[in-house]
Amino acid sequence: MRTLQAIVAVALITFSAYNTQAQTVINPKFGVNLSAVNGNLNDLQASARVGWNAGVDLRVGGKKLFLSPGLHFNNYTARLVNDLSTDTQVKFKEETTIQAIKAPVNIGFDITGKKQLLNLFLKGGVTPTMILAVNEKPGIPFSKDDLKTFTWGANVGLGMDITILTVDLNYEIGMSDYFANTTGRNNVLTLSAGIRF
Numbered sequence: 001m002r003t004l005q006a007i008v009a010v011a012l013i014t015f016s017a018y019n020t021q022a023q024t025v026i027n028p029k030f031g032v033n034l035s036a037v038n039g040n041l042n043d044l045q046a047s048a049r050v051g052w053n054a055g056v057d058l059r060v061g062g063k064k065l066f067l068s069p070g071l072h073f074n075n076y077t078a079r080l081v082n083d084l085s086t087d088t089q090v091k092f093k094e095e096t097t098i099q100a101i102k103a104p105v106n107i108g109f110d111i112t113g114k115k116q117l118l119n120l121f122l123k124g125g126v127t128p129t130m131i132l133a134v135n136e137k138p139g140i141p142f143s144k145d146d147l148k149t150f151t152w153g154a155n156v157g158l159g160m161d162i163t164i165l166t167v168d169l170n171y172e173i174g175m176s177d178y179f180a181n182t183t184g185r186n187n188v189l190t191l192s193a194g195i196r197f
Contacts, residue, residue, distance in 0.1 A: 155171060
């Protein structure tokens with residue numbers, strides 16, 4: 001996490017040095033996310049589903065380009081289904097939640113310009129993620145230890161500003177395995193809305 005903080009700090013200083021008219025926009029937001037990840041854990045098949053997220057992004061830049069670091073809390077819903085490898089097992093489905101912190105670092109480009117009533121922008125970058133907790137269910141062998149603590153993703157997004165309101169759609173491609181002992185990467189589609197000031 002310290003490495004990420006150092007990267008963001010250096011990027012902000014460098015970006016500001018080359019952008020004498022740099023402005024900072026604060027953009028708190030709330031949204032929903034759809035995850036696409038599958039993995040086989042012990043006798044369980046785990047798959048992520050719909051969740052929610054809340055956080056804040058900054059936009060630091062001039063007329064067209066901007067740097068956009070952020071910090072977001074994500075809550076995923078995971079569906080757990082037991083693997084019916086023997087006839088004696090009873091089939092069950094259970095859902096639990098996974099909490100994580102994401103710290104995206106993006107470079108953005110204003111398509112229509114900041115002074116317009118309606119502004120479209122593109123952004124892309126990297127997203128480190130840290131798993132915080134798993135809501136463990138009694139009798140189900142699925143816990144935080146089954147997930148990697150840190151993962152990386154590459155993301156691209158399209159956003160829109162309407163006066164002080166913002167809406168953005170972001171797609172993150174998992175660049176590392178999500179599970180500790182099996183393969184499976186987490187790809188996340190997020191739709192968020194917020195305000196900017």
